[in-house]
Amino acid sequence: MNESDLPSFLLDGEEIPFTPGQTVIQAALTAGHYIPHLCYHPEFVPHGSCKVCTVKANGRPAAACTLPAQAGLAVESDTDELNDLRRTLVQMLFAEGNHFCPSCEKSGNCMLQALGYDLGVMTAGFRHFFPDRPVDASHPDILLDFNRCIFCKLCVRASEEVDGKGVFSLTGRGIMRHLIVSAESGRLADTDIALTDKALEVCPVGVILRKHVGFAVPIGRRRYDERPISAQALDDAPRMMEPKHG
Amino acid sequence: MSRNDPYPSVDAVVERYHADAAYLVQMLREIQETRGWIAPPVVTELARTLGLSRARVEGVAAFYSFLHLRPVGAYRVLFSDNVTDRMQGSEALLAYLSEKLWVEKGKLSEDGLLSIDTTSCTGLCDQGPGLLVNGRAIPRASRERLDVIAALILDRQPLDQWPAELFAVEDNIRRADLLLGNRLAPGEAIRAAILRGRGGQTEAAANERSWREANPAAALGPAATLEEIKRANLRGRGGAGFGTGVKWEACRNAPGEMHCVVCNADEGEPGTFKDRVLLNRHADLVCEGMTVCAYVIGGGGATRGFIYLRGEYRHLLEPLEAVLARRRAAGLLGRDICGEPGFDFDIEIHVGAGAYVCGEESALIESLEGKRGIPRSRPPYPVTHGYLGQPTVVNNVETFCAAALVAVHGGEWYRAVGTAKSAGTKLLSVSGDCERPGIYEYPFGVTVRQVLEDCGAGVGKRATQAVQVSGPSGTLIDASEFDRRIAFEDLPSAGAFMVFDETRDMFDVARNFVHFFAHESCGFCTPCRVGTAMMRNMVDKIHGGRGTQRDIDEMCQLSKAMHMAAHCGLGHTACNPMQDVMKRFRPAIQRRLRRLEFAPAFDLDAALAVGRRMTGRDDAGAHLETEA
Ligand SMILES: Cc1cc2nc3c(=O)[nH]c(=O)nc-3n(C[C@H](O)[C@H](O)[C@H](O)COP(=O)(O)O)c2cc1C
Ligand code: SF4
Ligand code: SF4
Ligand code: FES
């Protein structure tokens, strides 16, 4: 299909063409426009939980990753009000978990940290919860550091949908929400996870870590050290207009 | 499982539900009813027989407050913790029982006999404080009744041997109008709908011709009843006030392999108990409304019905099953209902397991499907993609009752009552500081003042200070607003009406609600999961006398984020109580922040004089900074 034949909506005043079935964020990224996001992953059906991608569509707030694109929609994203909201949400996530970036293996490759930098979040602002979440080091090759989980469910879905296993699940309510693994012992070593699993690749933060390779790429030369997440995200987005799977 | 396991096997429970994973919550609940808790091997076994991952089953179980993955004792006593329970002395009673039975709140007693804890509002607000013992509701907690209970527990008496009087829940109907006063016979509304569809209105066939001639354009079949529901201007009673006719029509028009009718009997909003009374006293009417709905939306195809009954109302399960059985026997459920060929419909009851968020319609559907009760992203809405992806109507208990009345009496009759934008009547669950708490049915448009007068609030003693209309997610109003009306165009209400007299500390009231939301947030989205917990910490800090203006500012920042970005209504409204108190009862908070302007009488620098004398110093470094 020719781009000009496609329906379109407005994002901060610019016209964004879309193929029916795309959500606002999918269309925006495809067209080379960044909307900050965290739990959205181009290979998975949007989850819509972090709410960092919140925009205003015809004046009403909505998550851009789950909002179906519609012809004629007027979407605001890069406004002070919405960026303030995003900063608040990122601060809330930092305060909720235990994120000691300087000692975290994921530093520089972490989406949460990168978003913080990109949005200009200087402090966590709120009082920290300092939750007690012991790490699971039972597996010889994989470490789980639950302190950093943002509950995006990507590992759960990758394990279920791609690996066909169901190694992970989210449970608990409210602030007691937490990640569990599929074993009576509760230990990762007793699950059927394998080093080749997709579930090992999707965590946007530093929960699921391969052992023995931690600092192979030194801090300072990592993904988001090189360029901000707003630029990186556009590279990662599918740039073609056709739907992903034919 | 070990061979000498005394309980019904996991396999037997799974078999009864045809190994359908959509019944996972029901299976977990039933397994727990016999075993007391769900042990790790049971989870493994259940996952294996259902072909689910173990983590998935554990994940579901750990979502619901009433499902236990750890031993909780042979007797589990839960004290309802709504603000009205507290006003009726629940906290002191909990302490009394804990002391009497030597068990610490939230812990299992050393002998494993019992545990005592709190739970969200159990819907016994008009006869509180409410209790749940092993899931069974006990109203009117008092020292005397707790003495009886303590003795029964120490005697290890099984619950079904306890005196029935302990479990007697009253209906307390104080004012009846067209709904509570109805005298419809079972089947009347269904027959009326079928007759109307034949062009006979509700009169006998003799009148049919003349009526048809007078209304040549009138719809036939189920559409005729749909027209009446729309004409009645019936709006949902679960809170949002969505047009029932529009909802039914959208579902009717949506393509699907089957259409579903779901009755939302989760009634989790603190201070609301009118659905309990409707299900206890007018269960037939509820079923009539659901069956009429099935007739309207089914289009001759397959339909299924569900009642999602909150776990706190477990005691209504057997009576409701009996009503369903009676209706099946009378041809009002099952195949060819009322002799109408192809009109097949039945109703199943799902019992919830302690999660307020499951009252949100898409979370409710997730729970019906055997999952954690997490609200879905919408669109699509349940009317097109509901239970198992099929078109589904979700309505409140009271909405179905009203729909049944409309099916019999017609839309004009119904809309003649109430106000222009709010047709018909509304059931209010009145509790708190008043002489006659209970159920009051009024035409829409009644003033708050009228209700207060009728329920005996503030008569001759303490004046009424405030009313929480529609529960914590609703609106808190003060005495200057008592002439406002209960109606969608002024004060919409899902039914709660909690009265507070002048002795009540409104900050404490709001704090109770803030705790409720933090406990009930499903945890899916950042703003609500983290925001409700932060709010809870802040109000506790203020309560402890350590609050500052900064906490108030942070609460405002959080409120804004939650209001804008939360995924569902719970997160959107979770800040209402504090915001209402800040707006209407500012002194209640300001009083707690007094440390701000507080100049302590104790002078620290003067107290250091002794030290200065002893060290012989009097330089600047030996003084605290003091204002000039
Ligand atoms: C957190 C939350 C809890 C809710 N709880 C209930 C409930 O207990 N009962 C109910 O009927 N509706 C409840 N609702 C509203 C339902 O989502 C839905 O709007 C309603 O069941 C539709 O029925 P109605 O149109 O007849 O009102 C709740 C909504 C939210 C956001
Ligand atoms: S472990 Fe990582 S991928 Fe999994 S839910 Fe947590 S943050 Fe998401
Ligand atoms: S607003 Fe609260 S209850 Fe609703 S989805 Fe978000 S976390 Fe869950
Ligand atoms: S990216 Fe849209 S909600 Fe997380």
Ligand code: FES
């Ligand atoms: S159950 Fe006690 S107030 Fe609702």
